[in-house]
Amino acid sequence: MPSLPDVMTPEVEKLAAAQAGQGAPAPQDQTRDALFEWLLRTGDNALILGHRVSEWCGHAPALEEDIALANQALDLIGQCQLWLGLAGEVEGRGRSADTLAYLRDAGAFRNLLLVERPNGDFGHTLMRQFLFDAFHIELLDAAAASPDARIAEIAAKAKKEVAYHLERSADLVIRLGDGTAESHDRMQKALDALWSYTGEMFHDDAHDRALAEAGVIAAPSTLRAAWDRTVGQVMAEATLRLPGDVWQHGLTGAGGGKRGVHSEHLGYILAEMQFLQRAYPGATW
Amino acid sequence: MQVLPDTAQVWDWLAQVPDPEIPVISLTDLGIIRDVAWQGDTLVVTVTPTYSGCPATTVINLDIEAALRAHGIEKLELKRQLSPPWTTDWITPEGREKLRAYGIAPPVDGTAADGRLAGRISRLAGRSNLVIACPRCGSNATEKVSQFGSTPCKASYRCTDCLEPFDYFKCI
Numbered sequence: 001m002p003s004l005p006d007v008m009t010p011e012v013e014k015l016a017a018a019q020a021g022q023g024a025p026a027p028q029d030q031t032r033d034a035l036f037e038w039l040l041r042t043g044d045n046a047l048i049l050g051h052r053v054s055e056w057c058g059h060a061p062a063l064e065e066d067i068a069l070a071n072q073a074l075d076l077i078g079q080c081q082l083w084l085g086l087a088g089e090v091e092g093r094g095r096s097a098d099t100l101a102y103l104r105d106a107g108a109f110r111n112l113l114l115v116e117r118p119n120g121d122f123g124h125t126l127m128r129q130f131l132f133d134a135f136h137i138e139l140l141d142a143a144a145a146s147p148d149a150r151i152a153e154i155a156a157k158a159k160k161e162v163a164y165h166l167e168r169s170a171d172l173v174i175r176l177g178d179g180t181a182e183s184h185d186r187m188q189k190a191l192d193a194l195w196s197y198t199g200e201m202f203h204d205d206a207h208d209r210a211l212a213e214a215g216v217i218a219a220p221s222t223l224r225a226a227w228d229r230t231v232g233q234v235m236a237e238a239t240l241r242l243p244g245d246v247w248q249h250g251l252t253g254a255g256g257g258k259r260g261v262h263s264e265h266l267g268y269i270l271a272e273m274q275f276l277q278r279a280y281p282g283a284t285w
Numbered sequence: 286m287q288v289l290p291d292t293a294q295v296w297d298w299l300a301q302v303p304d305p306e307i308p309v310i311s312l313t314d315l316g317i318i319r320d321v322a323w324q325g326d327t328l329v330v331t332v333t334p335t336y337s338g339c340p341a342t343t344v345i346n347l348d349i350e351a352a353l354r355a356h357g358i359e360k361l362e363l364k365r366q367l368s369p370p371w372t373t374d375w376i377t378p379e380g381r382e383k384l385r386a387y388g389i390a391p392p393v394d395g396t397a398a399d400g401r402l403a404g405r406i407s408r409l410a411g412r413s414n415l416v417i418a419c420p421r422c423g424s425n426a427t428e429k430v431s432q433f434g435s436t437p438c439k440a441s442y443r444c445t446d447c448l449e450p451f452d453y454f455k456c457i
Contacts, residue, residue, distance in 0.1 A: 064441055068433035075437055078338020082367075137400035153368035157337060160370060160457050161437070163398035168432035 031214045034207040035148075036090050037110060038217065040100070041258055042139070043083030044111035046158075047101055048266070049132060050076030051273055052119060061122050068168065069125075075161045082154045089150075102277035106266045113250050113257040114197040116266045120190065123176050123183065127190035130169035134230045135201045136162050138223040146217050170234045177238025184239065191235070192243050199248030200256055202227070292321045295328065295353070302352045305344040306436060309387040312345065316375025319366050327360040328353065333371045336437045336457075372397075373438075373456050390420045390442065390453040397456040417453050419444035429453075 054073035060066035084097035114132060119125045140162055143155035176183040202224040204212075212219040235242055250256030257266075276283060299321070300313040312318055320331035330349060334342045346363050353361055373392035376384075381391035396415050416425050424446035432455075434441040439452040 064431040067435065067441070068431045071433040071437040074338035074340070075336060076338070078336060082337055141400070149368070153370070157334075157367050157370040159400065160372075160397065161336060163400035164432055164455070164457075166400055167398045171432070 030210055031216065032090060034210040034214075035216060036087055037207040038211055039083050039087035039090060040110040041112075042143075043080045043087055043097075043100070044109050045115050045132070045136075046076040046080035046083060048109070048111040048269060049115040049129075050074075050080060051269055052115065052117075053125070053129070055119055056125065065122070072129075072165055072168070075165065079154070079158045079161070082158070086150055086154065098277075102274050106262050106270055107260045109257070109262065109266060109270075110260060111257050111262075111266075112197070112200050113263055114194065114200065116257065116263060116269060117194065117197060118265055120193075121186060123186040124190040124193070126169055126172045126176065127187060128194055129165070130173045130234065131194055131198055131231070132201075133162060133166040133169050134227050134234075135198075135223065137166050138226045139220070142218040142223060148216055151217065166230075170230075173234055173240075174238045177235070177240045187238065188240050191240055195243040196246050196248050197250075200250035200258065203251050203256070203258070205258065289323055289326065289328075290356070290358075292323070295321045295330075295358075298352055298356050299330070299349065302348050305341045305348060307384070307387065307389065309383045310376075310380045312349070314377050314380030314383065316377065316380075317345070317371060320364075324362075327362055328358050329362045329364055331364045331366045333366050335371050339437065371457070373454065376454075384454055385420045388420050388451060389439065390417050390451060392454045392456040393417065394456060417442055419447060419449065420451055421449050422447040427451075 050073045056069040081097045084100045088095040140155045140159040146152045177187040202220045204219045204221045208219045211217050255261045300311050302312045322329050384391045426445045430441040434452040440455045442453045443450045
């Protein structure tokens with residue numbers, strides 16, 4: 001009589017082979033996976049920051065600033081549609097930009113921890129914006145040089161818009177930093193509070209390295225020098241002190257937004273942003 | 286057999302479709318129609334978006350379709366083209382005059398932000414680094430209020446001579 005199959009001892013080798021899809025993934029699959037990750041990261045940064053900035057609509061300290069913030073949010077959401085649209089195309093499972101934005105849970109989001117930080121006061125919002133804009137422009141510059149035309153054309157378009165975001169945030173950081181004692185104090189506090197979220201922007205992981213090696217896009221660490229220069233110049237003009245070497249979130253251990261390990265804040269953003277599609281699946285208007 | 290209208294005729298029709306945000310200028314004034322061509326019996330109109338998030342883009346596509354259908358075009362395909370990205374340099378001279386007459390200062394070519402702050406940084410704080418003539422009184426005594434005006438494509442200015450606020454169609 002044949003014995004029953006042994007269900008207690010796992011067939012480790014067979015499982016591992018099945019998980020790896022019969023051996024190591026082909027190089028083109030590895031590059032495709034890395035590219036999908038990069039597109040999610042880039043699109044999610046725009047989406048989450050765009051949502052954060054839009055939270056100011058109707059609440060900003062002056063009408064002109066209210067309008068400026070809403071317009072900037074609009075640019076970011078527009079860019080996010082292009083990036084996530086391409087992400088869905090690269091993934092090849094029929095997911096649209098809307099599906100990716102509204103139907104993923106927090107663990108599947110790949111944005112930096114910096115962009116999900118709460119708005120705080122107006123100065124805090126502008127400081128977060130400036131630190132990100134100064135990185136964003138370098139990232140898009142690198143992406144615009146990609147041999148992949150689909151990436152290059154979105155980056156070239158977004159870059160023109162982000163150049164204005166950067167001018168605006170730099171202008172206001174300088175005005176408020178080099179402003180009254182109160183505004184200076186608030187800007188310094190914002191810089192100190194946000195600084196430990198800046199390291200993640202330039203941290204290379206396996207996906208970043210795979211794309212750099214395949215010549216698709218330069219690794220984030222290569223953007224650091226230009227960012228340092230811009231930030232140094234603006235902070236000097238704003239009479240603000242750079243915090244220097246402090247512990248950075250998202251670089252060690254299992255954490256980090258780029259890997260899908262987020263702060264509690266992202267869940268609240270998604271609860272508001274995704275509510276309608278979750279409660280009324282497929283609703284359109 | 287149906288005779289297909291030539292592309293020059295289609296361009297003329299598109300020149301009569303107003304921009305939904307700034308109705309004094311047409312889609313061809315704005316420079317967003319990149320190509321008009323027949324592929325067999327299908328008319329292919331290639332459109333480039335102004336800003337990635339511009340909500341007018343959807344309306345523009347609807348307006349193009351409605352206008353061309355009204356002129357009897359049956360098979361129509363609208364193609365989106367991102368590259369080269371739209372620039373205000375493509376706004377026609379007539380379009381610029383129409384903007385000015387409407388109260389929007391037209392873009393000053395060659396002054397787009399390029400993300401390189403170093404050369405501009407000392408001039409950034411508090412004032413514009415451009416001379417923008419007031420579209421109402423013509424004075425150059427104007428100042429920037431905000432980098433973004435009523436839409437992402439415009440900045441908010443005011444004239445210190447006639448004291449009127451106005452929009453500047455910024456260079457991109």
